[in-house]
Amino acid sequence: MLKEDNQIKRLRMIQYLSIAMNQTQDPDELLGLMLDKAIELTKATTGSIMLKEEGSKFLRYAAYRGFDENKIKRVPIAVGEGLTGAVFKDGIPRLVNDVDQDPLYIPLRDDIQSELIVPLQVEGQIIGVLSVDSVEKNAFSEEDLELLYTISNQAAQILYRTRLYEELKYKIHLQEILIEISQLIEKKIDLQDIFDSVMNILGERIHIDRGMLVLFEPEQSDKLSIFAGYRLTSEECERGIYRVGEGIIGGVVATGEPQSIPNIHEESRFLNRLKIKRDKEKPISFIAVPLKLEGLTLGVLAIEKEYDNKTYLKDLESMLFLVGQILSNKVRLARTFQQEKASLLEENLTLKKELEKNYTFHHIVGKNAKMRAVFELIHTVADTNASVLILGESGTGKELVARALHYNSSRKDKPFVSINCASIPENLLESELFGYKKGAFTGANTDKKGLFLVANGGTLFLDEIGDMPFALQAHLLRALQEREISPLGSETKIPIDVRIVAATNKVLKNLVKEKKFREDLYYRLNVIEIQLPPLRERKDDIPLLVRHFIQKVAQRENRSQVEISEEALIALMNYSWPGNVRELENSIERAFILAQGRRIELHHIAPFLTTEEEQRIFSLSEWIKSFLENAAYNGQVYEKVIGEVERELIHQALLINDRNKVKTADFLGINRNTLRTKIDQYHIT
Numbered sequence: 004m005l006k007e008d009n010q011i012k013r014l015r016m017i018q019y020l021s022i023a024m025n026q027t028q029d030p031d032e033l034l035g036l037m038l039d040k041a042i043e044l045t046k047a048t049t050g051s052i053m054l055k056e057e058g059s060k061f062l063r064y065a066a067y068r069g070f071d072e073n074k075i076k077r078v079p080i081a082v083g084e085g086l087t088g089a090v091f092k093d094g095i096p097r098l099v100n101d102v103d104q105d106p107l108y109i110p111l112r113d114d115i116q117s118e119l120i121v122p123l124q125v126e127g128q129i130i131g132v133l134s135v136d137s138v139e140k141n142a143f144s145e146e147d148l149e150l151l152y153t154i155s156n157q158a159a160q161i162l163y164r165t166r167l168y169e170e171l172k173y174k175i176h177l178q179e180i181l182i183e184i185s186q187l188i189e190k191k192i193d194l195q196d197i198f199d200s201v202m203n204i205l206g207e208r209i210h211i212d213r214g215m216l217v218l219f220e221p222e223q224s225d226k227l228s229i230f231a232g233y234r235l236t237s238e239e240c241e242r243g244i245y246r247v248g249e250g251i252i253g254g255v256v257a258t259g260e261p262q263s264i265p266n267i268h269e270e271s272r273f274l275n276r277l278k279i280k281r282d283k284e285k286p287i288s289f290i291a292v293p294l295k296l297e298g299l300t301l302g303v304l305a306i307e308k309e310y311d312n313k314t315y316l317k318d319l320e321s322m323l324f325l326v327g328q329i330l331s332n333k334v335r336l337a338r339t340f341q342q343e344k345a346s347l348l349e350e351n352l353t354l355k356k357e358l359e360k361n362y363t364f365h366h367i368v369g370k371n372a373k374m375r376a377v378f379e380l381i382h383t384v385a386d387t388n389a390s391v392l393i394l395g396e397s398g399t400g401k402e403l404v405a406r407a408l409h410y411n412s413s414r415k416d417k418p419f420v421s422i423n424c425a426s427i428p429e430n431l432l433e434s435e436l437f438g439y440k441k442g443a444f445t446g447a448n449t450d451k452k453g454l455f456l457v458a459n460g461g462t463l464f465l466d467e468i469g470d471m472p473f474a475l476q477a478h479l480l481r482a483l484q485e486r487e488i489s490p491l492g493s494e495t496k497i498p499i500d501v502r503i504v505a506a507t508n509k510v511l512k513n514l515v516k517e518k519k520f521r522e523d524l525y526y527r528l529n530v531i532e533i534q535l536p537p538l539r540e541r542k543d544d545i546p547l548l549v550r551h552f553i554q555k556v557a558q559r560e561n562r563s564q565v566e567i568s569e570e571a572l573i574a575l576m577n578y579s580w581p582g583n584v585r586e587l588e589n590s591i592e593r594a595f596i597l598a599q600g601r602r603i604e605l606h607h608i609a610p611f612l613t614t615e616e617e618q619r620i621f622s623l624s625e626w627i628k629s630f631l632e633n634a635a636y637n638g639q640v641y642e643k644v645i646g647e648v649e650r651e652l653i654h655q656a657l658l659i660n661d662r663n664k665v666k667t668a669d670f671l672g673i674n675r676n677t678l679r680t681k682i683d684q685y686h687i688t
Contacts, residue, residue: 030165034066034158038133041154042068045119045147047135049112052123052158053080053087054131056312059286062091065131070111078111085109086120090132096121098148100141117142121155125163133158170314177322180208185329194337195231201326202233202306209319211308212287213279217245217252218294218302218334227256227302239277250274251291255303261292261327263320265310286310290320292327294334301334367403368551371541377404377533384531385411390483392468392528393506395535397662398585401506402466404533408504409462417461420454425470426664433475434491437482443492455488455499462502468528469509470663473519480524503528508661538580538587545576548584552591553603565595567603574608582658589654589687593647650685653678657687 034052042050049069053062061079083092086107090097097120102108108118120134133155137143184201191197194216202214214233220226229235229243248257251272255262266286267273273289281287291305304327310316367378384391385408393401402421409419427435434443438453454463465471471479482488483503487496505528514520538545549567557564571594580586594607653671660666664682668675681687
């Protein structure tokens with residue numbers, strides 16, 4: 004009869020638990036209901052269900068009844084310790100009807116006399132224990148043990164089902180996070196911003212404690228450092244230096260494989276280079292994944308958080324590995340941008356040094372006595388703030404001298420700004436110099452900074468100052484006297500610190516007498532006057548200039564230098580050079596191209612450099628014939644011949660019109676923009 008009663012109890016208990024399982028999905032609540040039923044059916048006084056968390060040696064109370072919470076916290080039970088720990092360790096149930104006779108018993112209450120304990124097993128693995136206690140001796144029977152076994156099996160099934168459900172839910176949760184992170188990464192560019200955003204998501208959604216992005220040091224293939232940290236101080240980040248193969252971070256780089264550590268407190272490879280103090284009683288997991296692109300490891304993404312279980316840890320590693328793959332492309336872009344930026348800075352510095360070298364007066368080519376006097380004057384006045392007026396014919400090198408003045412002064416690190424006063428229409432020149440405010444006139448849709456402000460702190464070179472409109476000269480004079488300007492449409496005065504260097508090929512004194520140039524402006528500009536001699540007055544410099552220009556064009560065309568015949572050099576020396584040094588440079592460039600890598604001969608020199616007899620021989624038709632006979636441009640002959648003729652036409656037209664592009668365009672009957680394009684195309688200077 005008693006046996007039948009126990010069978011009925013078990014059936015009712017199973018039915019009860021089935022109904023309860025359908026009513027709630029909360030595992031803690033279900034375990035509590037099962038424990039209550041176990042206590043009721045065995046007529047026990049107290050009871051507990053204890054589970055073991057992965058990475059911990061202690062059992063955790065998942066549910067308990069009749070015990071003082073403070074005492075439970077004070078008496079942790081480890082695996083193998085006490086009756087409960089022993090059952091967990093060996094899987095053998097214990098029925099103890101007199102606890103005083105069992106040395107393994109650990110009292111949680113002084114009045115307990117009997118205890119019944121069975122293991123909880125899932126797929127052959129012990130995950131916890133179920134125990135009931137009584138204040139009476141001999142309180143439990145074998146039937147109670149069998150009944151408790153039935154309950155423990157049901158509890159194990161609940162835990163197994165719940166674990167599968169939680170694992171599936173966690174996988175879905177991680178997939179949602181991965182989608183969110185991938186969308187975020189695509190929208191952002193800055194690597195620091197991307198890292199911060201990713202870490203914030205992981206911090207909010209899976210509660211990571213810390214994170215770091217470790218990248219290779221520039222130009223070092225075996226050293227890594229922390230590029231960005233999450234919940235790390237700057238001092239901690241500075242300590243994060245790793246070598247390939249060293250510790251977990253270095254190991255990930257060496258193998259190219261992710262690594263997950265369940266508990267860093269028990270892992271000898273965890274170096275703790277950051278010297279962070281952590282609670283050693285709490286298992287902390289560490290996940291490090293490689294940032295790989297096209298087979299190369301660029302760095303490591305790592306996080307740490309409180310340990311959950313092996314399955315969760317592996318799922319999180321897989322998700323973080325995918326995040327690392329998505330992030331890798333941004334890391335490469337950031338590194339490429341950083342390298343290009345460094346290259347540009349270096350190139351800019353090199354260019355600046357080249358500018359200083361090329362435009363220092365020591366590198367203005369010439370040994371003529373008049374040029375040596377110019378060099379001495381440049382040396383004397385370069386590092387002053389005095390205004391300089393450079394006079395000389397078109398092509399004598401006035402801008403070259405202006406640049407030499409700038410790059411040999413204390414203003415050399417500030418802007419050098421040049422404007423040709425003859426090439427800009429009168430109605431635009433004022434706005435170019437002084438700028439304007441939005442709405443100052445029709446078409447002024449935005450503010451524009453004038454060249455005075457662009458050159459602030461540096462040098463403003465006013466080329467062809469003699470062609471500046473008379474009305475505008477008063478505005479320029481006022482700006483120089485007051486050292487401040489007002490953009491068009493503004494009443495605000497803006498202080499300026501600009502050194503003025505002006506140049507002209509006209510005789511300003513005559514323009515002053517003709518009332519075409521303001522006398523007061525003339526004296527304001529002409530504090531220091533530098534007169535450049537025409538090339539016909541310094542013919543002894545022509546051989547030096549020729550060699551200089553041959554070297555210059557050879558470097559630009561990436562070709563070997565060529566020699567020049569004595570006959571050709573004599574022809575150059577005998578020519579009057581109305582276009583001066585500029586004309587000589589253009590002629591040498593043309594001859595270099597026509598020589599096709601061989602020595603520059605007389606027939607390579609432009610026809611106007613030769614005698615009348617030679618001009619007849621080398622007429623246009625004869626020159627074309629000679630070019631065709633010596634051409635090495637198979638398939639490009641038409642383009643080369645037409646290009647040379649067009650180049651020479653524009654060059655000569657510019658000389659005739661004193662380098663004034665507006666006049667030259669009108670003279671040739673072509674659009675001004677077309678002229679500018681051709682000048683750039685043929686490198687006409």
